[in-house]
Amino acid sequence: MTMAETGATVGEGAAIDMGGAAAVDIEAFKVPRACLIAGESVAGALDELVARVANELRGGTAPGDVRVVCANPEAALVLARRLAASGCAQVAVSSAREVALNVLADPAAQAAAGRRFKDGAPRVLLPYECDIVFEDLKSWGSRPRRLRKMLDFMYRGFTELADDDPAWLFTVEEIAVRKLLTDDLRYLGAVIEPEIANLACKALRTDDALRRRVSAKHVLVAGYGNLSRASQLMCHLLAAERLTVAAVEGGCVEVYESYPYEGGVREFLAINPEAEQVEATRTNGLSVDEFVWDDPAAELAGVADLVADMVADGRDPAQIAVVCFDQTWYARMARELAARGVPVCGLYQPLKLRGDFSDVRRSLAIRVATALRIVADGRDSAAWRCWMGFDDELAYSGEFAKAREAGLAADKLFADDLAGWDGYEASRRFFDTCDGKTGFALLAYLTWAMTGDESAPVPTQLRALTRLGADATAADMVRWLDRNQLAACYEPASGVTVCSLETLEGQSFECVVATGFVNGAVPSREYFDLSVVTVERQARMREIDKRKMVHLRAAASRELVVSAFARTTLENAQKHGLKVDRVKYDDETGEQMALVSPSELVEVLRG
Amino acid sequence: MPGLTNEERNDLSVLCEQRAATYGLLGRLYHSEVDEELLAGLRKASFPQGSGSDAVDEGYRRIATYLSRNRDGATLDLAVDYVRTFLGHSNSGVSAAYPYESVYTSEKRLLMQEARDEVMALYGLAGMSVENWVDPEDHIALEMEYMQHMARLTREALAAGDDDAALERMGAQKTFLCEHLAAWAPMFTKDMKAFAKTDFYQGLAYLTEGFLRMDREFLKTVIEG
Numbered sequence: 001m002t003m004a005e006t007g008a009t010v011g012e013g014a015a016i017d018m019g020g021a022a023a024v025d026i027e028a029f030k031v032p033r034a035c036l037i038a039g040e041s042v043a044g045a046l047d048e049l050v051a052r053v054a055n056e057l058r059g060g061t062a063p064g065d066v067r068v069v070c071a072n073p074e075a076a077l078v079l080a081r082r083l084a085a086s087g088c089a090q091v092a093v094s095s096a097r098e099v100a101l102n103v104l105a106d107p108a109a110q111a112a113a114g115r116r117f118k119d120g121a122p123r124v125l126l127p128y129e130c131d132i133v134f135e136d137l138k139s140w141g142s143r144p145r146r147l148r149k150m151l152d153f154m155y156r157g158f159t160e161l162a163d164d165d166p167a168w169l170f171t172v173e174e175i176a177v178r179k180l181l182t183d184d185l186r187y188l189g190a191v192i193e194p195e196i197a198n199l200a201c202k203a204l205r206t207d208d209a210l211r212r213r214v215s216a217k218h219v220l221v222a223g224y225g226n227l228s229r230a231s232q233l234m235c236h237l238l239a240a241e242r243l244t245v246a247a248v249e250g251g252c253v254e255v256y257e258s259y260p261y262e263g264g265v266r267e268f269l270a271i272n273p274e275a276e277q278v279e280a281t282r283t284n285g286l287s288v289d290e291f292v293w294d295d296p297a298a299e300l301a302g303v304a305d306l307v308a309d310m311v312a313d314g315r316d317p318a319q320i321a322v323v324c325f326d327q328t329w330y331a332r333m334a335r336e337l338a339a340r341g342v343p344v345c346g347l348y349q350p351l352k353l354r355g356d357f358s359d360v361r362r363s364l365a366i367r368v369a370t371a372l373r374i375v376a377d378g379r380d381s382a383a384w385r386c387w388m389g390f391d392d393e394l395a396y397s398g399e400f401a402k403a404r405e406a407g408l409a410a411d412k413l414f415a416d417d418l419a420g421w422d423g424y425e426a427s428r429r430f431f432d433t434c435d436g437k438t439g440f441a442l443l444a445y446l447t448w449a450m451t452g453d454e455s456a457p458v459p460t461q462l463r464a465l466t467r468l469g470a471d472a473t474a475a476d477m478v479r480w481l482d483r484n485q486l487a488a489c490y491e492p493a494s495g496v497t498v499c500s501l502e503t504l505e506g507q508s509f510e511c512v513v514a515t516g517f518v519n520g521a522v523p524s525r526e527y528f529d530l531s532v533v534t535v536e537r538q539a540r541m542r543e544i545d546k547r548k549m550v551h552l553r554a555a556a557s558r559e560l561v562v563s564a565f566a567r568t569t570l571e572n573a574q575k576h577g578l579k580v581d582r583v584k585y586d587d588e589t590g591e592q593m594a595l596v597s598p599s600e601l602v603e604v605l606r607g
Numbered sequence: 608m609p610g611l612t613n614e615e616r617n618d619l620s621v622l623c624e625q626r627a628a629t630y631g632l633l634g635r636l637y638h639s640e641v642d643e644e645l646l647a648g649l650r651k652a653s654f655p656q657g658s659g660s661d662a663v664d665e666g667y668r669r670i671a672t673y674l675s676r677n678r679d680g681a682t683l684d685l686a687v688d689y690v691r692t693f694l695g696h697s698n699s700g701v702s703a704a705y706p707y708e709s710v711y712t713s714e715k716r717l718l719m720q721e722a723r724d725e726v727m728a729l730y731g732l733a734g735m736s737v738e739n740w741v742d743p744e745d746h747i748a749l750e751m752e753y754m755q756h757m758a759r760l761t762r763e764a765l766a767a768g769d770d771d772a773a774l775e776r777m778g779a780q781k782t783f784l785c786e787h788l789a790a791w792a793p794m795f796t797k798d799m800k801a802f803a804k805t806d807f808y809q810g811l812a813y814l815t816e817g818f819l820r821m822d823r824e825f826l827k828t829v830i831e832g
Contacts, residue, residue, distance in 0.1 A: 570714075580714040582721070584790040587820065592794060594714070 023165075026271055028205060029236040034272035037246040038265060039280030040550075040607075043508035043557040045246035046082065048278060049220050052244055053088050056218055063090035067216035069235055070095055071223030072256030073483075075506020079222055096221075096231035097193075097257065099238070100200035104191070108210040109203035115186055118413060123190040123382055126485050128353050128366045130192060132386050135395040136184050136404075140177055150177055155194035159228035159259040161201060187404045188381045189413045194258055197230035204237040211237060221245040223506050224268070225252045226551075229261035236271065243272075246280065251550040255505035262547075282557055288606050290562045292598055296516070296572070299565045300329075303515050304336035306561070307496055310511065317343050319510040321497040323552065325521040326576055333515065334498045343495030353461055353485060357386070358393040360450060365459035368446045369481055374427075375434045375442070375474035381414035388421055439470035442477075501548055504555045512556035514605070517564045518596045520578030522548070528579050549604035562605055564598035611770055619773070619829070620765045626825075627758035629818060634751030636811055637693075637706055640686040650674050660821050666814025673806040685807055692803040704798035708745035711791035718743050726750060726787055733757060733779070747795065750788045754780060754822075774830065781826040789819045 037048045049068070056066050068083070070076040073095050080093040094102075103109050104122045117123060125133065137147060150173070162168045169175050185191060191199065204211045219239035224232060225247035236243060245268060252262045261267075269275060291306075293299035303322065311317050322337075324330050334344045355363030367390060373383035389395030399421075407417045418424045430449065437445055443458045443465060450456075458466075464484075465477045497509070504512075519528065526532050527541045553560060573580050573594035580594040611619070635645065654667035677684060695703025700716045709720035723745040730737055730744065735756045737744050757780045764773035792815060799812035 574714075583712045583714060583794075585793045587789070587793070587823075590793075 029233055029271050031236055031239045031241075031243040031272060033242040034268070034275035035242070035244040035278065036265065036268060036272075036275050037244065037278045037280050038249050040249055040554055041280050041282045041508070041557060042248060042506070042554045044280030044282060045248070046079065046222065046506075046508055048280060049079070049222055049244065049246055050082050050086050050088070053083055053091055053220060054086050057088055057091070061217065063088070064092075065217040066091045067099075067219050067238065068093040069099055069219060069221045069238075070506050071226040072503075072505050073098070074503055075223055075255075078507050092216075095256065096227050096234065097196055100197045100231065100234060103200040103203060103210075103214050103234075104196070106203075106210055106214070108207050109200065112203035112206045112210070113199040114182075115191065115199065116189060116411075116413065118189045118379055118381065118415065122196070123188070123380070124196065124482075125185075125188075125190045125192050125382055126353065126482075128355065128357075128369075129190075129382050129386055131354070132357060132389045132395050133181070133184050133188075133192075135389065135397045136400060137177055137180055138394075139397050139401055140173070140180055142173060142177065147177065150174060151181075154178060154181070155192070156259050158194040158198040159230050159257070160261065161198060161230050161233065163198070183404060183408060187407050187412075187414050188385055189415075190382045194228075197228055197234050197257070201230050201234045201237065204234065212240075214238065215240045218242045218244070223247070223255070225262075225264050226255045226257070226260045226505060227264065228257045228259050229264065229267070231257060232261060232264045232268070248550060248554040250547060251554055252547050253502065253505075253551045255502045284558055286553070286556060286558065286560055286607065288560045288562065290598070290602065291564070293563065293565045295565050295568050299515060299563055300332055300336045303513055303561075303563050304333070304340055304342070307337060307513065308340040308342050311342050311496070315511070317496045318345075318494050320513070321499060321504065321507070321509040321511070321555065322513045322515060323499060323501055323504060325501065325514075325516050327500070328576070329516055330498055330500070337496055337498070345495040345497050346499070353481075357390050357395060360391070363390070364447070364450055365461040367450050368443065368459055368462055371431070371434075371446045371450075372442075372474045372477050372481070374431050376478045377475070378428075378431065379413075379415040384415055384418060387427060388418075388423070434474070438474075439468070439472050440466045441470070442474060501552055504552065508555055508557050510557050511559040511561065512552065513561040513563060514552060515563045517562050517599045517602065518578055519599050520573070520580075520596065521576070522599050522601060525577045525579050545601055546604050549601050553605050553607065560605060562598075562602055565596070567593050567595050570594045611765075616765050616768075616770070620762050622825075623758045623762040623765070626822060627755045627762070630751045630755035630758060633811075633815060633818070634748045634755060637746070637751065638748040640689045641682060641807075643682055646674075646682055646685075658817075658821070660817040662813045662817025663821065664817075666810045666812070666817060669806040669810030669813065671810075673810065685805060688803055688805040688808050692799055692808050695802075704795055704802050706747040706795065707743050708747070708750065708787060708791050709743065711794045722787065722791075726753070729753065729779075729783060729787075733760070745787075747788075747792070750783075753783065754788065757783070777826055777830055781823065781830060784819065784823045784826065789823055792816065792819050 037045050039045065053066055053068065057063060068076075068079060068091055070079055070093065076093045076095050076098075083089065083091055083093060101122050101124070104113065104115075104117070105120050107120065110116055110120075134147070134151075137151070138144065142150065154169075154174075154177075157163055157168060169178055204214070215238045217240050219235055219242070221227070221235050221244070224235075224245035227235075235245070247265050252260050252264070254260050291302065293302050307320055307322065310320060322333055324333055330346065334346050337344045353366050353369055355366045357363050357366065360367065366386070370383050370386045373380050374387060377383070385400065389397075389400070403414070403417055403420070407414060434442060434445065440458070443462060447456050447458050448454050465472065465480060468476055468480060497507070523541060523545050527538060527545075530538070533541065567584075568578070570580065570583055570592040573596060578594065578596050581597055582595040584593045584595060586593045641649070649670075654671050656664060656667070658664055658667075692704055693706050695705075700710075705716075707718055708722040708726065709718050710716045712722045713720040723743050726745050726749070727737070730749070730753055733753065733756060735753055737749060740746075740749060757776055761773050761776040761780070764770075764776060796812040796816045800809060803809050803812065
């Protein structure tokens with residue numbers, strides 16, 4: 001692809017205008033040698049990446065001089081295994097976010113970013129913790145809906161390095177909210193996900209010594225198209241001599257980082273016009289088979305039989321993936337497969353710990369989770385902020401604002417400033433009583449403390465913590481929560497992978513089976529309802545869905561099976577948000593049945 | 608239907624005539640309020656018992672009970688109940704048993720959906736005119752009229768000795784019942800029972816429910832036999 005074909009224009013000062021995103025200074029990101037591996041197949045791209053790493057090591061490059069970056073932790077785990085199998089076990093493989101967090105752990109990076117973290121380790125706020133920060137931002141006076149849109153704009157801006165432009169925010173309101181957000185995060189010693197790579201990039205650009213410390217001679221990136229712009233450009237800064245990136249053509253899907261940057265490949269070629277270009281192809285063509293079953297139960301059984309037959313015929317279960325578009329399908333599909341003796345490896349969706357912090361009945365899980373964090377680390381500012389914010393509709397944001405102003409002036413973190421808070425001493429004494437408690441006993445004790453009811457069950461969302469064992473400490477549980485709230489959980493077992501579209505990232509299978517592929521599951525029901533979405537938004541949704549289908553198709557190296565069903569009960573259809581073509585009475589069962597259609601997007605899968 | 612004997616053809620023809628009459632009655636009762644003329648006719652009629660369907664028998668029983676007990680002001684009483692049952696008092700979409708297929712077969716209970724377009728096409732194929740009809744064409748009265756029209760056409764084919772045409776027309780009726788009328792009428796009659804206050808329209812709900820089920824079984828037996 002030439003510069004002209006990228007559609008990028010070169011303005012004054014050798015900046016590249018990608019037409020929307022902030023202009024990029026080429027020289028700051030240029031890499032001596034660059035290579036783009038692009039194509040329609042993940043398998044081809046992974047083969048090429050692994051081969052290049054192996055070649056590097058065979059050529060005498062030290063493992064420490066090579067770094068592999070992936071779009072999410074699961075992809076990193078999978079690629080690390082492949083590299084180990086190819087004799088490259090010592091090469092560091094991690095997600096882009098992990099790389100950015102490691103950069104931010106450096107005191108020089110923190111100084112450049114204007115953020116101080118307790119003990120140097122960046123504390124990433126979890127979604128429910130962001131809800132408390134949202135209350136703090138409301139104190140500016142913006143209405144919640146307006147504030148959310150503003151934050152959405154800002155978060156996207158962070159991921160695209162839009163804040164490089166001093167005029168990026170120009171209304172008093174936007175500037176004030178941004179400052180309030182930054183002050184809040186500074187006082188909590190924390191970062192939010194969209195700014196992680198942004199801050200790392202800034203630090204690397206302003207501190208050459210830091211950049212030399214953390215960079216590697218050769219950086220290879222898998223799933224480049226699914227990274228945010230800031231992560232993509234961060235990879236440029238980390239590559240001292242060579243940068244090799246792999247991307248699926250036409251695929252750009254949110255698999256871990258918010259706001260994956262669609263213009264990433266174009267920008268890569270604009271920055272590195274002399275880059276080597278390699279096409280990632282499938283060795284054989286892709287066969288696409290389609291099935292339409294009568295109803296979901298028939299589909300589950302039918303797909304499970306299909307997969308069981310494949311395994312019985314000698315196919316390697318680890319080369320088969322079953323993709324479910326609905327979360328409730330995962331567990332059911334896994335059970336159907338297990339019932340047929342098929343080994344299953346489940347990639348579960350992240351936990352969603354959320355709740356109304358003003359009401360204990362609707363926030364028990366997040367209260368227990370917050371308590372665990374404080375038991376694990378009594379100086380976790382973000383956890384204390386949540387703890388002190390419970391039971392008040394405004395999360396005591398007024399009081400916190402005063403403390404924040406004084407604390408920042410004294411260069412303190414919130415955890416250093418708690419002595420003056422009402423209720424702190426009592427809370428501290430309570431947390432001291434948790435010392436020595438572990439496993440289920442700790443969870444039950446915390447649940448009792450929150451509810452006052454000895455028989456109250458541990459919140460459902462946290463019961464999985466009991467799998468860690470009776471000796472699991474609060475710190476063990478917090479590590480597990482962090483891992484599972486921000487990424488899917490990969491159970492390292494060999495078997496048929498049952499997963500979602502997003503958790504397919506960075507993986508390739510000989511056969512991919514897409515189940516529940518009906519209108520309403522994908523595209524979403526909202527897409528079909530022009531009383532809910534505008535025509536413009538509908539077009540954007542279509543583009544995003546098409547990219548997801550390209551991503552799905554790319555994961556299959558030989559065979560793609562698309563499975564749908566024709567009808568289900570109206571209740572079930574409404575519960576799962578399916579698009580109902582017709583309602584029909586079933587005389588035999590006396591139920592109202594919904595007739596549904598296979599997804600319109602099957603055309604994209606056919607290729 | 609393998610070659611019919613004359614006797615079988617006659618029996619089938621009589622049955623089709625009876626079916627046409629029942630569909631005609633149902634269509635008329637759904638079309639508009641009962642007027643004095645119709646009321647007088649109904650009072651003179653004798654309703655079958657022991658039809659083989661509990662719902663049909665219950666339907667006729669309730670209608671007959673109403674007709675025998677209510678003399679003065681019955682047309683006004685029935686008109687009020689007609690409005691209450693089929694028109695309702697608001698536009699909430701759930702305040703009456705709206706007699707349109709689209710309402711029951713679209714998720715959002717809207718009028719003029721695909722069902723209406725489909726039945727329009729079928730009416731046209733059958734040569735049934737709906738020129739003077741002002742409401743959406745998937746009204747239950749029109750769908751009943753379609754079944755009546757097709758039953759008559761079947762009888763004509765039998766009378767002409769054209770068994771193949773008769774079979775084809777019966778096939779069309781079975782398909783129409785399965786894909787349209789009987790696919791939504793049970794939900795509609797359930798609502799009727801919730802809204803109607805008179806035994807008359809309660810009875811109509813039972814009658815409709817039972818008759819459609821019987822007719823579908825009948826058509827299935829004849830076609831597969």
